[in-house]
Amino acid sequence: MNHQLSDLSPEQLRAFVAGQLERSRARTVQLTDAVDTDDLVRQHSRLMSPLVWDYAHIGNQEELWLVRDVGGREPVRQDIDELYDAFMHARADRPSLPLLSPTETKSYVVEVRDKVMDVLDHVKFDGGRELVDHGFAFGMIVQHEQQHDETMLATHQLRTGSPVLDAPAPPAGRRLPAAEVFVPGGVFEMGTSIEPWALDNERPAHAVHVAPYVIDTVPVSNGDYLKFVLGGGYQDERWWSEAGWAHVQKASLVAPRFWEVADGNWMRTRFGHREPLPLDEPVLHVCFYEAEAYAKWAGKRLPTEEEWEFAARFDPATGRTRRFPWGDETPGPQHANLGQRHLRPAPVGAYPAGASPLGVEQLIGDCWEWTSSDFTPYPGFRAFPYDEYSLVFFGPDYKILRGGSFGTDEVVARSTFRNWDYPVRRQIFAGFRCARDPKPSELH
Structure with missing residues (x-):
């Protein structure tokens, strides 16, 4: 999906929308058919809804927006609106x-x-109604379903019992040309005003100046994070913010979620599989406070949201802001690990074709990346089509995550897409990469 959506004829747009609706529903069916009735109605964690709630909620949102609002049709089940x-x-x-x-x-x-x-x-896509321009309402519902599919995938990770999901292994990693990338900084266009299906908090595009910085080439790996764990990182208050240290003690955190030691070996559980910790994969299931503490321990910090997007989109050779790190084309399997194609992050260095012009890799897919930024509106923000999508969440309670995970679909995984969550959350497929201010010698 790209800017060319606006170039499609009504018939082509209809066919594209139908294909996206079909694709998202096939994934929902796969995630719900994989388990029995007991697993569908059970709550696998108090952090998550029963899978059957997500499934009906997907249908209810589709009914509210597409059947009743866009279509002007009679309600199918008005009696369940409040439930979902x-x-x-x-x-x-x-x-x-x-x-x-x-x-x-x-x-x-x-x-x-x-x-x-x-x-x-x-x-009629050109009926003069903003909600249906370029099929926006349909795109919003497709993205909503795919976002809930990722939530349901996280619920699958939390369920106990034998494995029910299967997928091929991701491509192999490779030795990186450099551990870090120097970013010269400059002015770029953050956000978007032209992506037809971008959501309100990604809008409008606006010029942002970014000072020079250094950023990790790839997300922090399990192997690197293990050094922090083994080095006593969870027992040393120096590395933690006040809120982070309070949380570590209250929640008794000692390692990322789903890690454990068995017979002296570090293991992790992944969708029902208990396996040796893969040291070359990006670390997953860490909260914001853990990411922040690791970065401080490593002598670095988390990137701001602006730094993350600059690294992902700016092309210093042309001065242009790209749609994706690799260019303007929709993500393909050569670019990024998306869409539940693989049920795990790919090893670091697995996607050289997905590198940004600056040489930063794996910015899209694999793991959501915590940034240091709070979830706030862009200058000129306008809530659309309802306040409850973004407006009610703005403020210091939520931290921004960027880039998408292996469970994020390509229809969501824009370089401008903004995810947000509480800084204590660990059930999401979240990792991070570090950044730092340049040394004086690096500025010459």
Whole structure:
């Protein structure tokens, strides 16, 4: 998906939207068909909804926006709107609600989708309504489903029992040309005003000046992070912020989530598989405070959101801001580890074709990357099409993550996409890379 969406004829756009809807639904079905009824209705963690809630919520959002709003059709199940309103009920409370059964859920989402396809057949994309320009409402719903699919994938990681998901291994890593990249800084265009399906918090494009800095070529690996663990990092208050140290002690953190020592060897659990810790993969399931402490221990810091996007998009040779690190083309399997194609991050150095002009790698896919930035609006921000997508979350409570994980779909994984979460969260597929201020000798 690219700027050329705006160049498609209505028939071509209809076909593209239909393909995206079909692709996202196939993934949802795969994630829910993989487990039995008991697993669908069970809450695998108080941090997560039962899978059957996510499934029906996907259908309900599709009904609200595409059947009722865009299509102007009669409601399918108005009686369940409150049940599947994410703002009405905390995740921990959702199992106790009178939810649709797995059978009822499946028939509901099929009925909604049938009506959506009929709406798609008749909608006028150039009807003068912002919500449907370039198929935006459909793109918003496709992204919503894919985001919930990634959430459901995280729920799969939290469930106990034998493995039910399978995928081929990612490509092999390689020796990196350099551990760090010097970024000369400059002015670039952050955010976007032209991506047709970009969400409100990515808008509008605006000029940002970034001072020179140095950034890691790839995300921090398990092997590097293990040195921090073995070096007593979790027991040394020096490396932690006040809030981070309080959290480490309260939550009794000693290593990333899903790591453990067995017979003197470090192991990790991944979708039901217990395996030796792969030292060359990016570290996963660390919270913001752990990322921040490691960076300080390493004599570095986390990059700001602006530094992350500058490294991902700026081409110093042309002065242009690209769509993706590698250029303007949609991500392919040669560029990045996305879309649940592999059920793990690829080893560091696995995607030389995905490098930015500056030589920074694996910025898209593999793992979400914590930045030091709070979730705040861009200058000129306008909430669209509803306040609850971004506006209600702005402020110091949430930290920004960038780049997408192996579980993020390409329709979401824009270089401008902004994810956010509480700094204590570890169930998400999050890692990080470090940055630092340049030494005087590096500036000449």
